[in-house]
Amino acid sequence: MKGTRLLALSIFSAAFLSFTPVNKKLIIIDAGHGGNDMGANKNGIYEKNIVLNIGKEIQKFNNTQDKYEVILTRDNDTYSQLTDRTTLINKLNPEMVISLHVNSNPKAEATEEGQEIYTQNTEDSKKLADKISKKFNVQKIEEKNLHILRESKAPTVLVELGFINNTKDREYMTSEKGQKEIAQKFVEVFNEY
Numbered sequence: 592m593k594g595t596r597l598l599a600l601s602i603f604s605a606a607f608l609s610f611t612p613v614n615k616k617l618i619i620i621d622a623g624h625g626g627n628d629m630g631a632n633k634n635g636i637y638e639k640n641i642v643l644n645i646g647k648e649i650q651k652f653n654n655t656q657d658k659y660e661v662i663l664t665r666d667n668d669t670y671s672q673l674t675d676r677t678t679l680i681n682k683l684n685p686e687m688v689i690s691l692h693v694n695s696n697p698k699a700e701a702t703e704e705g706q707e708i709y710t711q712n713t714e715d716s717k718k719l720a721d722k723i724s725k726k727f728n729v730q731k732i733e734e735k736n737l738h739i740l741r742e743s744k745a746p747t748v749l750v751e752l753g754f755i756n757n758t759k760d761r762e763y764m765t766s767e768k769g770q771k772e773i774a775q776k777f778v779e780v781f782n783e784y
């Protein structure tokens with residue numbers, strides 16, 4: 592009796608698994624920093640936590656769509672070496688990579704606000720930056736020689752989501768509403784890609 596039930600269960604599981612889509616194209620979201628690497632900070636608020644929360648929101652919101660699967664380079668507060676991140680990226684061969692960061696400058700209160708995007712030296716990376724810039728208040732798009740941009744073979748951009756030392760940006764990036772809106776905009780970009 593017990594054996595039959597177990598067999599039925601395993602047949603059911605196998606049938607169920609065979610219907611799980613495995614051919615979805617991948618997008619990698621890289622939440623910068625993590626663990627002892629806090630990134631930018633202001634008033635006890637850390638870049639590493641903002642980008643992780645927004646990365647998870649992107650993954651959650653994207654789960655309601657069926658075009659892409661979103662993979663995170665880290666899904667908790669641990670540091671992942673830059674070389675480990677790009678090794679993972681090049682192994683998974685995603686359609687695109689978005690590395691999330693938060694800006695800061697030495698001012699007590701930044702007069703600068705909004706997003707900045709850094710690109711690879713490729714048309715695809717610049718096209719992706721252009722698509723993102725249409726959704727956000729992007730102040731600057733610039734080619735830059737950063738590890739993740741240089742080593743990732745997929746179209747990759749690094750997005751500075753706002754200034755941690757600009758009160759308006761910081762409150763928006765740490766609010767539930769702001770994080771959900773930012774996530775939704777990225778998923779719109781994916782669906783238009």
Ligand SMILES: [Zn+2]
Pocket residue numbers: 623624630631638691692693
């Ligand atoms: Zn950063």
